[in-house]
Amino acid sequence: MAEMLTTIKRTRVPLTELEQSAFCTTESLVSKPLVEEFKSGVRWQRLPIEYMRTTAPELDDRIRAAKGKLGKRLIILGHHYQRDEIIQHADFRGDSFKLSQLAAEQKDAEYIVFCGVHFMAETASVLAQPHQRVMLPNMAAGCSMSDMAQTGDVEECWDDLMDTLGPGSIVPVAYMNCTADLKALCGRNNGIICTSSIADNVMQWAYKQAPRVIFYPDQHLGRNTGLKMGIKLDEMVLWNPFKPLGGNTKEQLGHAKLILWKGHCSVHTRFNPKQIQEARAKYPDITIMVHPECPMEVVQAADKVGSTEQISKAISAAPKGSVWGVGTEISLVNRIAKENSDKTVFCLDPVVCPCSTMYRIHPAYLAWVLESLVKGEVVNEIVVTGDTRKNAKLALERMLQYG
Ligand code: 13P
Numbered sequence: 001m002a003e004m005l006t007t008i009k010r011t012r013v014p015l016t017e018l019e020q021s022a023f024c025t026t027e028s029l030v031s032k033p034l035v036e037e038f039k040s041g042v043r044w045q046r047l048p049i050e051y052m053r054t055t056a057p058e059l060d061d062r063i064r065a066a067k068g069k070l071g072k073r074l075i076i077l078g079h080h081y082q083r084d085e086i087i088q089h090a091d092f093r094g095d096s097f098k099l100s101q102l103a104a105e106q107k108d109a110e111y112i113v114f115c116g117v118h119f120m121a122e123t124a125s126v127l128a129q130p131h132q133r134v135m136l137p138n139m140a141a142g143c144s145m146s147d148m149a150q151t152g153d154v155e156e157c158w159d160d161l162m163d164t165l166g167p168g169s170i171v172p173v174a175y176m177n178c179t180a181d182l183k184a185l186c187g188r189n190n191g192i193i194c195t196s197s198i199a200d201n202v203m204q205w206a207y208k209q210a211p212r213v214i215f216y217p218d219q220h221l222g223r224n225t226g227l228k229m230g231i232k233l234d235e236m237v238l239w240n241p242f243k244p245l246g247g248n249t250k251e252q253l254g255h256a257k258l259i260l261w262k263g264h265c266s267v268h269t270r271f272n273p274k275q276i277q278e279a280r281a282k283y284p285d286i287t288i289m290v291h292p293e294c295p296m297e298v299v300q301a302a303d304k305v306g307s308t309e310q311i312s313k314a315i316s317a318a319p320k321g322s323v324w325g326v327g328t329e330i331s332l333v334n335r336i337a338k339e340n341s342d343k344t345v346f347c348l349d350p351v352v353c354p355c356s357t358m359y360r361i362h363p364a365y366l367a368w369v370l371e372s373l374v375k376g377e378v379v380n381e382i383v384v385t386g387d388t389r390k391n392a393k394l395a396l397e398r399m400l401q402y403g
């Protein structure tokens, strides 16, 4: 273990993070044939050529036809950040928590097609019934934040914390946005999973188990939640996986109540307090609502904070004529604006910059997965098995119970 503490690793930038700006534009986003979207230099899963060249309206008809043939055997779940061309086909849409509840409730459907990112489909697989098959339309749809917490790095961190602080002194809390292996680490060590909509309830549960929490992989959600619970900034430390003991001394770790993994979301770190000041100067009666993955300064300058579902609901329930500046992903903000045309709703970031990994679910992939199912072939299946499944399920069930 002494050897592990002194090893310094080379910094890796996740590929998903490097691709983040591929679709940033100042114009509106409309799905083009896949072959044209590939010209942005992205590395997505390849499909048979006929799917590569098909236009969005044609794909739309084909998705509808295949869905009609599959009937009740199929359920399509769509995360709020999906493109409009995808979300229109979803049987249910929601935030991470709602979608995991929905995945657990779908006892009858044989096929669950998850239009979201890899960790969400893995969660659906863990919560699914044994007869159900879960599919992710594009296997390259990961998440740059999730990529910032590599399994081996978090396991090493946990071992170091056990060596330094001792068993029973710390509980792991994993944000949903991580691999099934890391959810399993929580399950094995009396930890729990949280999502952005229930982070404070989950943290309250965690502090009843131990005096200290390690929260991974999103430092911002962890910090924002800690502050809301009254934990002071000097009681929080950052764990940098590329430094021995995460860049901390044993004394600092002993003093800390909250250890934050050094990860972030490339979409939500685009927001800053200046954007909020400018929006307030333009619209004095504006309400600013941001996602808790935004940095602390942004959350503190906002009027409201919430998950994607909470943002959607708050604006839908708001009075006619109200003005909203929103700090979250653009596909969702544009959809909320369209569905609330009696209000003024806009994204605080003037550049149209979608979540590059959510954006990887192009309608060509959905058409391909559904038409394959019609032919009796399951493609892009996500399966979590064995001890990983058992332990990840334990941590997810705690979340569903205490969140
Ligand atoms: P929600 O749980 O709020 O939908 O967030 C998921 C996500 O990935 C946000 O970046």
Ligand code: SF4
Pocket (backbone or CB within 6 Å): 117, 142, 143, 144, 145, 146, 177, 265, 266, 267, 268, 329, 355, 356, 357, 358
């Ligand atoms: Fe991951 Fe951020 Fe995209 Fe959410 S918005 S899936 S955290 S990269």
